[in-house]
Amino acid sequence: MMENVFLPKGLQHIELKKNNIHLVPLSYDHEQGLIEACKDGELWKLRITSTPHYSEVHHYIDKALQQKAQGNRYPFVVIEKNTGKILGTTSFHDILLNVKRLEIGYTWYAQSVQRTHVNTTCKFLLLEYAFEHLQANTVALRTDQFNFKSQKAIERLGAKKDGVIRGDLLRKDGTIRDTVMYSIVKGEWENIKSHLQYLLLSN
Template identity: 60%
Template structure:
């Protein structure tokens, strides 16, 4: 039995459903909202590479990918994944996360992280959940830090960007003992009135 089994996670009008080739058109449309593939510090697929992006996600052994959707309509808003899944030490990372421009700075990311962290810690019994991001993806670093994750360090010269430059990778983690406080903060952020 796999450590991360196929599952649909739902809350606050958002559904994380197992990514499939049926999401190709929706993912392409979500990425087009903001032409997200033009950002050099993300892994958002170009329109013509959307199918290959899904196929790669589905065949990567230590990754479980979700389509982020509106629960009521099934409209695809983006994608996110558990990856670098280590069953032996009960650790997963959350990444390959991106959303249509219209969903950025809304409740969508906070809701997705609440769903994924709840599943990781409360269902899978993870000891640690990690994140990694490009050293120049400052928006992602701020979002991860807002979750309450701790910066573990930087791996220099770690990966290639789509433009051929070599990136440094900033690593973050959250331990199981920190989860109750982080859950309380995420719920607070989701429940507080919007300006």
């Protein structure tokens, strides 16, 4: 049951590995590596992502770990296994135990590894864990209406567009964003798994 993984208060230790990518639980030990990842491409300048300014990484980790303690989020850091270099971060979040639904988000990577296999590998690992270990019924993803690159990446995974939540959140610059919602349900996973394996072989 999913409760046994995320409770009590998300304290279980989950590590996922594939294709030289290692996802480990986020901690303060990863602060400097995430600062360097932020600086790689000055990611904080992107108004349509959740990437913090490099000077705010400690606060970002604080918030993520508080949400983990509350059982609402399970944050990972993305590490290049053979070098130990931190490439970015991603999370399970908005975990609804009663309907076995969760989301994948709070995802950002150093610019130098964008448009590589890294995102596909991470999504494969997280989706596989969600459907095959947590027995999730639904895995959702969301993005800013103007983050067309993210929408394209999500659609490339095989997720279905559910719709748009209008006036959903404040962006970093204070403007109000509409959020595009996507999901994958349990019955679609085997086909999507084969699709992602093919994409990874093609990279």
